[in-house]
Amino acid sequence: MSMTTSSSEMMITSTTDSSSSSTEVPDPYEETTTTTSSSSIEAPDPYEETTSTTTTSSSSSSTAASTTTGNAPYSGYLRLASPTPCDFGGPTDTLEDDSYCELELPFDVTLYSTSSNRIFPGTNGHISLERGSTQFLAKRFPYPGTVFPDAVIAPFFDDLFAYGNETTQQWIFYEIEGTKVTFEYYVARAAQRESIYHFTVAYNSAAPNAFTFTYYSVGTMGQADTGMNGAVAFVGIQGLDGQGQKQAAEYSWRQTIVEPGLTVVCNGALNSCIGALP
Numbered sequence: 001m002s003m004t005t006s007s008s009e010m011m012i013t014s015t016t017d018s019s020s021s022s023t024e025v026p027d028p029y030e031e032t033t034t035t036t037s038s039s040s041i042e043a044p045d046p047y048e049e050t051t052s053t054t055t056t057s058s059s060s061s062s063t064a065a066s067t068t069t070g071n072a073p074y075s076g077y078l079r080l081a082s083p084t085p086c087d088f089g090g091p092t093d094t095l096e097d098d099s100y101c102e103l104e105l106p107f108d109v110t111l112y113s114t115s116s117n118r119i120f121p122g123t124n125g126h127i128s129l130e131r132g133s134t135q136f137l138a139k140r141f142p143y144p145g146t147v148f149p150d151a152v153i154a155p156f157f158d159d160l161f162a163y164g165n166e167t168t169q170q171w172i173f174y175e176i177e178g179t180k181v182t183f184e185y186y187v188a189r190a191a192q193r194e195s196i197y198h199f200t201v202a203y204n205s206a207a208p209n210a211f212t213f214t215y216y217s218v219g220t221m222g223q224a225d226t227g228m229n230g231a232v233a234f235v236g237i238q239g240l241d242g243q244g245q246k247q248a249a250e251y252s253w254r255q256t257i258v259e260p261g262l263t264v265v266c267n268g269a270l271n272s273c274i275g276a277l278p
Contacts, residue, residue, distance in 0.1 A: 083173035100132035110208035112239025114151035125156035141238040141248035195221035230258030
């Protein structure tokens with residue numbers, strides 16, 4: 001396996017790094033944070049402020065047990081053997097925008113110093129502990145303000161939509177097996193319902209603090225989609241250390257280095273995110 005940066009080398013990133021050679025799109029809302037080195041080219045996002053809706057829907061809580069059903073309705077495009085659709089509080093054949101569902105797992109998820117069995121997968125490509133967030137505007141972690149709780153996993157933080165009424169249903173799915181939970185995103189971006197973003201997030205409570213992101217499709221509309229390959233997305237994690245100080249580890253921020261086949265492991269105990277391609 002070759003480790004990924006834009007030159008196919010390993011990238012280990014955290015908020016302690018300070019050098020950068022990539023061309024970043026200015027963000028007038030972005031607070032000063034540290035960055036990581038990369039040579040990829042970044043692209044502006046004309047939809048960043050204008051296409052997101054003000055929807056603030058969230059789901060009722062559901063208690064998740066080990067999944068035992070097959071994936072017959074989703075065979076041919078999902079990776080999970082027994083996927084369960086997230087319950088956003090309404091039908092699954094509608095649009096979900098700036099929404100999250102709530103799951104109560106049969107075990108705790110640990111990120112940095114936070115542990116909870118309540119987890120909130122959001123349609124905008126972030127998963128938080130203890131409470132959900134409808135935030136759609138991607139910024140570098142640690143995220144300023146209080147729109148997020150302390151502990152957040154961001155496999156692909158962008159203005160994403162789940163078009164549940166598509167023939168190939170877009171949604172967030174999950175599967176629980178013993179000490180493991182895997183979330184599978186099959187979604188699109190704002191105003192680009194045919195540009196598919198497909199990735200999974202795997203966690204094993206027997207190996208706390210480690211989250212594995214695997215990418216299968218990162219935009220499929222070519223130049224018509226300005227978000228392809230992470231051009232306007234953030235990939236990483238944030239949380240509180242043992243002294244209560246907010247920490248963050250970053251794999252990418254507005255860099256076109258998130259591509260099909262990539263696997264990223266973010267580890268709160270190590271405050272790092274490492275990517276690899278087959």
